[in-house]
Amino acid sequence: MSIQETVFIKRRNEGLNLSGLLFRSMEPGVVSVDAQRTVTAFNRAAERITGLMAQAILGRRMTGLPASLQKVIEETFASGKPVTDRTFVLFPDAEEKAPVHASTSLCADGSGQPLVVVAVFHDLNSARKLERRIRRLERLASIGTLSAGVAHEIKNALVAIKSFSDLLAERNEDVEMTSLISRETKRIDSLVTQLLKFAGPAKPTFSSVSIHEVIENSLRLVQHHITTRKIQLVRALDAGIDLVQGDAKQLEQALINLLLNAIEAMEEMGSLTVATEIVVATAHLSPLEPKGKAEQIQVSIKDTGSGIPPEVNKRLFVPFVTTKPEGTGLGLAITSRIIQEHHGRISVESEVNKGTTFKITLPLSRMP
Ligand SMILES: Nc1ncnc2c1ncn2[C@@H]1O[C@H](COP(=O)(O)OP(=O)(O)OP(=O)(O)O)[C@@H](O)[C@H]1O
Numbered sequence: 001m002s003i004q005e006t007v008f009i010k011r012r013n014e015g016l017n018l019s020g021l022l023f024r025s026m027e028p029g030v031v032s033v034d035a036q037r038t039v040t041a042f043n044r045a046a047e048r049i050t051g052l053m054a055q056a057i058l059g060r061r062m063t064g065l066p067a068s069l070q071k072v073i074e075e076t077f078a079s080g081k082p083v084t085d086r087t088f089v090l091f092p093d094a095e096e097k098a099p100v101h102a103s104t105s106l107c108a109d110g111s112g113q114p115l116v117v118v119a120v121f122h123d124l125n126s127a128r129k130l131e132r133r134i135r136r137l138e139r140l141a142s143i144g145t146l147s148a149g150v151a152h153e154i155k156n157a158l159v160a161i162k163s164f165s166d167l168l169a170e171r172n173e174d175v176e177m178t179s180l181i182s183r184e185t186k187r188i189d190s191l192v193t194q195l196l197k198f199a200g201p202a203k204p205t206f207s208s209v210s211i212h213e214v215i216e217n218s219l220r221l222v223q224h225h226i227t228t229r230k231i232q233l234v235r236a237l238d239a240g241i242d243l244v245q246g247d248a249k250q251l252e253q254a255l256i257n258l259l260l261n262a263i264e265a266m267e268e269m270g271s272l273t274v275a276t277e278i279v280v281a282t283a284h285l286s287p288l289e290p291k292g293k294a295e296q297i298q299v300s301i302k303d304t305g306s307g308i309p310p311e312v313n314k315r316l317f318v319p320f321v322t323t324k325p326e327g328t329g330l331g332l333a334i335t336s337r338i339i340q341e342h343h344g345r346i347s348v349e350s351e352v353n354k355g356t357t358f359k360i361t362l363p364l365s366r367m368p
């Protein structure tokens with residue numbers, strides 16, 4: 001055999017292998033039947049959809065195929081025309097109905113007599129499942145938009161309620177009741193504010209931000225809680241560089257959530273450590289950073305509090321997961337979202353009755 005012939009045969013075999021591979025891995029079921037009604041092809045998807053094994057079907061009369069499938073194939077042989085867009089149940093007597101969507105095509109000889117009929121069929125159950133999932137996701141997205149709108153309306157109404165209850169309090173009319181109104185209004189207000197942030201946080205406006213400044217500002221805002229609980233505060237802001245590209249207000253919000261959680265987890269005399277250090281990223285975090293040698297700033301917030309029970313830990317960043325009677329369970333969901341938007345990462349280590357450490361890593365700004 002000449003070299004050309006060998007190459008030709010090799011190429012032809014490769015071509016056959018490729019078309020065989022395509023045929024086997026096709027998503028729809030494919031079955032072909034010749035004029036003698038012998039099954040000549042039956043791919044993997046056909047096996048999956050019909051539950052029949054190719055080896056039990058191939059090379060045999062098509063009577064082994066589901067009756068409904070035989071019917072469309074026979075119809076194509078009889079009419080000499082393809083069947084398009086036919087929907088039927090594969091096994092009408094089975095407990096679990098398997099609706100399929102099928103079409104056929106044919107190869108005919110010179111006189112128009114069909115030689116081979118190919119039926120292509122899809123499992124409608126899995127297509128419908130996918131469609132249902134997509135619809136559900138769309139619905140969730142619209143609920144998100146809707147709740148942001150509703151939250152705004154609620155906030156406006158709350159302003160009116162608050163002013164009137166303040167007025168009642170000034171007039172000294174039923175102080176107990178008005179203070180209750182005022183307290184509950186505040187609660188709804190904070191819930192709605194958190195919800196708004198979660199449903200549609202304003203796009204962050206990025207600029208060069210000093211993380212140490214963000215930490216100091218956040219600590220200032222929670223200082224009162226630290227003092228009243230007699231918590232010992234340890235600062236170890238050791239990172240030599242601390243500039244990141246970010247939104248200072250949002251980063252502050254993320255840190256405050258973590259600091260408040262730490263404070264709330266501790267009885268009196270606990271210890272809160274806030275530390276920063278430079279770490280070398282193990283992964284490629286920011287699209288702005290070259291792969292490989294990205295240095296990052298790591299902020300850790302460590303408490304000696306109650307620790308996080310494993311069942312809560314599993315769902316920590318999921319909205320509305322809370323163990324606190326007054327909590328919204330949105331704090332960590334918002335924090336992780338903000339960190340994500342800053343191309344950073346958040347992780348947690350916790351031991352019940354010992355304490356918890358949250359770690360945030362953020363890509364450093366490449367400016368000096
Ligand atoms: N440092 C921590 N120590 C112990 N448990 C924690 C800590 N941080 C979070 N948790 C647990 O995770 C839960 C979820 O926290 P998250 O901040 O999302 O909501 P929350 O604090 O309950 O409510 P909110 O933040 O709205 O006040 C908390 O209820 C608490 O059980």
Ligand SMILES: [Mg+2]
Pocket residue numbers: 257260261327331332
């Ligand atoms: Mg919280």
